[in-house]
Amino acid sequence: MNQSDLFTHPGPETLITEDGHALVYRHWLDPKRADDSFTVLKETLAWEQSVLMMYGKRVAIPRLNAWYGDTGSRYQYSGAYFSPLPWTAELSSLRDAIQTTTGFGYNSVLANLYRNGADGVAWHSDDEPELGPEPAIASLSLGQTRRFTLRHKTNGHRVAVDLQHGDLLLMHGPLQRFWQHQIAKSKKPLGPRINLTYRWVVSSSQGV
Ligand SMILES: O=C(O)CCC(=O)C(=O)O
Numbered sequence: 001m002n003q004s005d006l007f008t009h010p011g012p013e014t015l016i017t018e019d020g021h022a023l024v025y026r027h028w029l030d031p032k033r034a035d036d037s038f039t040v041l042k043e044t045l046a047w048e049q050s051v052l053m054m055y056g057k058r059v060a061i062p063r064l065n066a067w068y069g070d071t072g073s074r075y076q077y078s079g080a081y082f083s084p085l086p087w088t089a090e091l092s093s094l095r096d097a098i099q100t101t102t103g104f105g106y107n108s109v110l111a112n113l114y115r116n117g118a119d120g121v122a123w124h125s126d127d128e129p130e131l132g133p134e135p136a137i138a139s140l141s142l143g144q145t146r147r148f149t150l151r152h153k154t155n156g157h158r159v160a161v162d163l164q165h166g167d168l169l170l171m172h173g174p175l176q177r178f179w180q181h182q183i184a185k186s187k188k189p190l191g192p193r194i195n196l197t198y199r200w201v202v203s204s205s206q207g208v
């Protein structure tokens with residue numbers, strides 16, 4: 001992918017500047033490019049349903065995921081360990097373009113597939129120690145529009161945004177310390193959505 005594949009846009013829309021930053025580049029990918037990406041990723045990524053231990057019980061998380069990245073970016077997510085698979089061409093070319101747009105570097109990506117409205121992600125912060133104190137996380141949405149909500153941990157402020165096909169969300173600064181986020185489940189019949197969250201994971205060999 002090259003820069004001419006990207007829509008020129010007036011600049012990102014600011015969502016949060018309180019205790020961290022969240023902003024969204026609307027239609028970062030044009031619809032045709034986003035369609036192609038969705039198809040390739042849905043067909044080629046090694047989607048699996050992770051099972052976590054919660055209160056001593058095995059619970060299957062309500063979405064599929066797949067983890068790709070540089071060798072050595074082993075990553076813990078909600079109590080489970082992921083060893084990254086090597087970059088695919090599509091994930092790697094999207095990474096290059098996302099790095100150019102956002103100005104941050106990423107050595108790994110967690111891909112999520114929300115199969116329908118019954119899939120979601122519960123309130124959490126991306127605050128695992130491997131991400132460091134002020135992680136930059138860039139999140140590309142493809143497919144079904146879903147509502148992403150952020151809530152401040154202490155003052156309860158809420159910000160909601162409908163993430164559409166091709167939108168790129170960037171979170172950085174101390175946001176993960178002060179805010180949580182979720183994709184709520186929905187009773188409506190919804191189609192599939194893919195979300196890619198690009199992150200920088202400090203590798204264990206660097207002594208985290
Ligand atoms: O699907 C999304 O937009 C968010 C995913 C997310 O929060 C995560 O993977 O940590």
Ligand SMILES: [Fe+2]
Nearest residue numbers: 124125126181
């Ligand atoms: Fe998250």
